[in-house]
Amino acid sequence: MxxxxxxxxxxxxxxxxxxxxxxxxxxxxxxxxxxxxxxxxxxxxxxxxxxxxxxxxxxxxxxxxxxxxxxxxxxxxxxxxxxxxxxxxxxxxxxxxxxxxxxxxxxxxxxxxxxxxxxxxxxxxxxxxxxxxxxxxxxxxxxxxxxxxxxxxxxxxxxxxxxxxxxxxxxxxxxxxxxxxxxxxxxxxxxxxxxxxxxxxxxxxxxxxxxxxxxxxxxxxxDIPHVVSQPQSIAIDEVPYGYCTEFLLKGEKLEPDIIKKRLLKKGESLIVVGDDSAVRIHIHTLTPGNILQLAAKLGTMHQVSIRNMDEQHQDFLEMQKERMPTTDTAVIAVVAGDGLTDVFGSLGAAAVVPGGQTMNPSTKDILQVVEATFSDKIIILPNNKNIIATANQVQSLTEKKIMVVPTKTIPQGVVAILSFDYEAEINANAEIMEKALSSVKTIEITRSVRATKINGLKIKRKQPIGLLDGELIAVGDTNLDVINQLLSRLGLEKVEVITIYFGEDAEEDETEQISAGIMEKYPHLQVESIRGGQPHYSYIISIE
Amino acid sequence: MVVKVVTDSVSDISHAMADELGVTVVPLNVVFNGYTYRDGVDMTTDEFYEKLEHEEIHPTTSTPAPQVFSEVYDRLADETDGILVITIGSKLSATGESAFKGIEVMKKKCRVAVVVSELAMMAEGLLAIAAAKAARDGAGLDELVKLTNDNIPRVGLRIVFDTLEYLHRGGRIGKAQALMGSMLGINPVLGIKDGEVFPFGRERSRARAIDHLYEFVAGYSRIDELAVEDATTPDETGAFVKRLGAVFPRERIYLSKVSPVIGTNVGPSAIGVAVLGDK
CATH class of the missing domain: 1.25.40.340 (DhaL domain)
Structure with missing residues (x-):
């Protein structure tokens, strides 16, 4: 060469x-x-x-x-x-x-x-x-x-x-x-x-x-995963961005460093560059008048530009919309845990309502996120059986078109959003998503809050217990023991993928042990473990 | 005189198909480590995937120069008075533009029509195959342009692969950006819609992704042409083709390899299927 x-x-x-x-x-x-x-x-x-x-x-x-x-x-x-x-x-x-x-x-x-x-x-x-x-x-x-x-x-x-x-x-x-x-x-x-x-x-x-x-x-x-917006950051608050103010200042013996110091507290994103005869100034300020007054004393102003950044923000939101695939339906998921929030974000959820077991969001909480989401057609994934009814109430409180796909667990929510069809309209999508729910089984591992007897099981306080599709059917001395009991009840021959979402209180060693154990016992399975960060449930396991 | 059909190497028309149908394939270029290789000419597809998996540097691709097209036109002008050129879509590559510019610089006299397909891979290839067959049966250039334009909306393409890494590195992600950065292991199913890469599905395993391809083909009520292509997975593809025998005569299925130009973007695990027909 x-x-x-x-x-x-x-x-x-x-x-x-x-x-x-x-x-x-x-x-x-x-x-x-x-x-x-x-x-x-x-x-x-x-x-x-x-x-x-x-x-x-x-x-x-x-x-x-x-x-x-x-x-x-x-x-x-x-x-x-x-x-x-x-x-x-x-x-x-x-x-x-x-x-x-x-x-x-x-x-x-x-x-x-x-x-x-x-x-x-x-x-x-x-x-x-x-x-x-x-x-x-x-x-x-x-x-x-x-x-x-x-x-x-x-x-x-x-x-x-x-x-x-x-x-x-x-x-x-x-x-x-x-x-x-x-x-x-x-x-x-x-x-x-x-x-x-x-x-x-x-x-x-x-x-x-x-x-x-x-x-x-x-x-x-x-290659860094796109993370979903948290509701607090997407809520349309009335935060004024002010005016983007810029101009070229011409004069004699100008001192860029001194000008910079004088403007420092008058706004944000300040840039002052140039030499003794020409200085370019750029600042975001709520009071452009003050800046111009100050500059007028130092020299003559050229190429003055003052733009309203709130208008720019609107244009920006419109542009964001165009970047997405050609669908006008947004999906909102109710999720607890930062890891799970990221999972739903990476799969295309437009927003997440924080909530789940023992912390059910109110209709108003969901409504707020619905209103703040940039779409008129919204599918809600409650991901918990106690939240479905709350989500169903949102429709009567908003002008937007709402469909609730009754997902009762996180794994159901994941298969639902995975089956989202970018070509289909909202009703068809809700149908496709609901149909997909039967393709997954959910295991949830948590600890009993008190001693009890249920479904013929004798359970001590704080003992690991296991739920299969919401029903409490296993108890044991360790998480591993409970998971093994549940897995052996399921016919895993036709299963292809197992995903383990480990919670905020799960230990890394144990998680590895569990996934290694499953892989050893069922070598035909694809096993993934992902940090869900969810409270209460040490493990949520998806069986597809 | 029989109209000659020209296409680019992204059509994934194999040498054997090209010989049989009398189609001329103009190579795009693959640039690996500063060296330029003509797709399918200077490097075989197998050599390419070998390099793709083992070299750290990501290859880039480039459009053939207008002169490459004009030389082909001049050569064919001795044998025919009409040339139909079918190229990859304009949102994916500037090859179509180059094919047009080639007309300006050609020396001999011959009618040349360029159809920019808004497609790629065997979806584009099937257009060329259908046109070449019609040309052999005596269709004129204007007829072939109409046939090809009519066929464009009748062609469907679906590709599955294990990783979005390559598409990502190549920056040709289009609307499939929505699938990016997923934290779960996902086998994306992509196709082309409105000339851009578009996400048609996300499957949780390779087997289900292949099922998706099968169901896509089975969803057609009438199939005129069918093609299956892979990069480096002949056994899996063989099994898939066998299965497709249930919906279309196996001996009529065109088998091909994903060209390095596309392989650069989809990686070694890609399997694609293209259908010319009606749903």
């Missing part, structure tokens, strides 16, 4: 010009990644517009040296920065320009050093740097570039390949670092933008311009 040891100013310009076109193809997809209230409603578009301004200026560079082009890019970016992500992007170019100062051409080591500088300057521009954003991606990418140089690699293309790979990995990792991303099941939009720009530059260096015309950048997908 071809190797490149030195890059001239023209190539620097052309590579990022190609990267801009590459980003442009992806900007709508990046917009769709946006998570509110992470700043800006349209990260992809903002980064693309910032890049356009960056490159327009690059073509007006006074000379063709790398330093000249990089400085022009930094200037263009500052002047044309749009949105939070655009401002941070402008800092990246500023860092690059500082790193390439006085360079006619640059080599791999120069580029690595400049990228490091970019990452540093980008962090500096933001008052409260948040990890899991484009800042993190830039830093990880720059570190990979430096590692190539440290390893003695002099090929700029190889260095960029390592940089792009690291950026991709960093983007995929963003949901681990930032909970809002995890909740929304997306990667960071700004990080994706940085990755796309770097990737576009790399493709140019590799000579893939023809290919770039035909293809399109790919959105990185994270």
């Amino acid at each position: 071809s190797q490149m040891n030195s890059v001239a100013g023209q190539d620097l310009r052309d590579m990022f010009s190609a990267a801009t076109s590459w980003l442009e193809k992806s900007s709508a997809d990046i917009d769709a990644l946006n998570v509110f209230p992470v700043p800006d409603g349209d990260t992809g578009t903002n980064m693309m517009l910032t890049m356009r301004s960056t490159m327009d200026e690059a073509y007006r560079a006074p000379d063709h040296s790398a330093a000249g082009v990089a400085h022009a890019m930094a200037r263009g970016a500052l002047m044309g920065a749009r949105g939070n992500s655009g401002v941070i992007l402008s800092q990246i170019w500023r860092g690059l320009a500082q790193g390439l100062e006085d360079k006619e051409t640059f080599n791999a080591a120069d580029l690595a050093a400049a990228l490091q500088q970019s990452a540093q300057i980008a962090y500096k521009g933001v008052c409260n740097p948040v990890e899991g954003t484009m800042l993190t991606v830039m830093r990880d990418a720059a570190a990979a570039a430096q590692a190539q140089v440290d390893a003695g690699n002099e090929d700029v293309i190889a260095l960029m390949e390592a940089t792009v790979d690291a950026a991709a990995e960093s983007v995929a990792n963003t949901p681990k670092l930032l909970k809002v991303l995890l909740d929304a099941g997306v990667v960071d939009a700004g990080g994706q933008g940085v990755y796309t720009i770097l990737e576009g530059a790399l493709r140019y260096l590799r000579g893939e311009t023809e290919l770039m015309r035909l293809r399109k950048p790919q959105i990185i997908v994270s």
Whole structure:
């Protein structure tokens, strides 16, 4: 493969010009990644517009040296920065320009050093740097570039390949670092933008311009499970987001650091970047007037933009809806335990009502979640026989169409949601789900709260007891003993999958012992154990 | 003159089928570790899956250049005055665009019609097979374009596999995003709807997933063509085909391999079934 040891100013310009076109193809997809209230409603578009301004200026560079082009890019970016992500992007170019100062051409080591500088300057521009954003991606990418140089690699293309790979990995990792991303099941939009720009530059260096015309950048997908929203976070509270306020301040002897200090307490997501003649300011505030008044005393304001973020939030919710499969039916499950909540979330439940055995939710609790869920057609899975009647009452209290699939246990709820058909409408789905219930048997293991006699069993207080489909039919000295008694009553020949959800008080050793025991006795079975985190029941076992 | 049918390698038309029906297959590219292989030409399907399972680096795929199509058109123009091109859907690949651009750069004179199928795998393959058969029976180019367009809504595709890992790594998940990140072991059943990958079911075991495929086929009231394809599981596929004998003559079932381009996204355990017919 071809190797490149030195890059001239023209190539620097052309590579990022190609990267801009590459980003442009992806900007709508990046917009769709946006998570509110992470700043800006349209990260992809903002980064693309910032890049356009960056490159327009690059073509007006006074000379063709790398330093000249990089400085022009930094200037263009500052002047044309749009949105939070655009401002941070402008800092990246500023860092690059500082790193390439006085360079006619640059080599791999120069580029690595400049990228490091970019990452540093980008962090500096933001008052409260948040990890899991484009800042993190830039830093990880720059570190990979430096590692190539440290390893003695002099090929700029190889260095960029390592940089792009690291950026991709960093983007995929963003949901681990930032909970809002995890909740929304997306990667960071700004990080994706940085990755796309770097990737576009790399493709140019590799000579893939023809290919770039035909293809399109790919959105990185994270392998971190999508977690269901808890009702408290999806309830439509009247929290005002305020106004996203941004402008370019021009003047003489401006002092960005002092301006930053003065604005620090006036809002959130504050970014102040620039030099003594031009400063770009971005802030989320409830009182944009105060910010403008303050700025007017320092210089002249340009490209003033004040946007109502509550409106942006509405647009965002609409967009979220479009990302989902073409169904307008939402499923709500009543679940106790964080593990089980995640299980239902990963299977597509729109929301979860906390509740279960000994903590039955009220009709009002369920109604609240129903009203807060972004759909007019809702299927409720009560997952407990004592909650079915409560769930049935919701229909008379809401305008929305409600169907209750009478799931009596967690495993029934799981098979019900698994059989959900994305093509079917609500009535058909309720029918399909109800039909699926007979395909599963449920074992629940708990402890008796008092000594008693039931179904011919003599039970001591706190003794492990076992229920099969809600009926108490086994008692023993250990959980394992009770489970074995119950399993031997069931004909397991036709069973394929056993899933053990272990509760908050279950011990890891015992769980392993139980699943190993089942696998040994019934080698044809697929056995899974998953942390359910449910209270009261040490184990809930699904037999399918 | 008999109209010539051209398709891309994502159609999973095997060399034997292509020879028998006179179909020309244009390869997409698989990029592994910086090296580009033409699908089915520079690397066999078996070699590919071997690499896929054992190499850490995830392969990517790329569209054939317009020149690759124009060369095929120019070569076929010596034998015919009409060429029908059937490609993978536009939401999955830019191959259709490349096939169109190929017309602009071709040197010889010949009518070329491109149908972008909004499908992939043997669903796309069955369109090419049906068109090639009709062409052999004397259908003209316009007739074939109409036939193919009429057939598109009549083709169904279902694929099952053990893991979403590969689809995930390739980023071509489409609406099947809804199945992602499941904490339970699930065998997804995917297909294509409106040109995008779409989740049609989630089964708790491989056996049930295969049952799902069977029931999908059995749900057709009339079957014109049927194809079954796998990646690396011939024994399981053999048993499945035997079972399908109950609903369709076994000797008429086309057997094929999931091409590396799709294999990159679905992984080595994929089994797919495609039906041309009416429900």
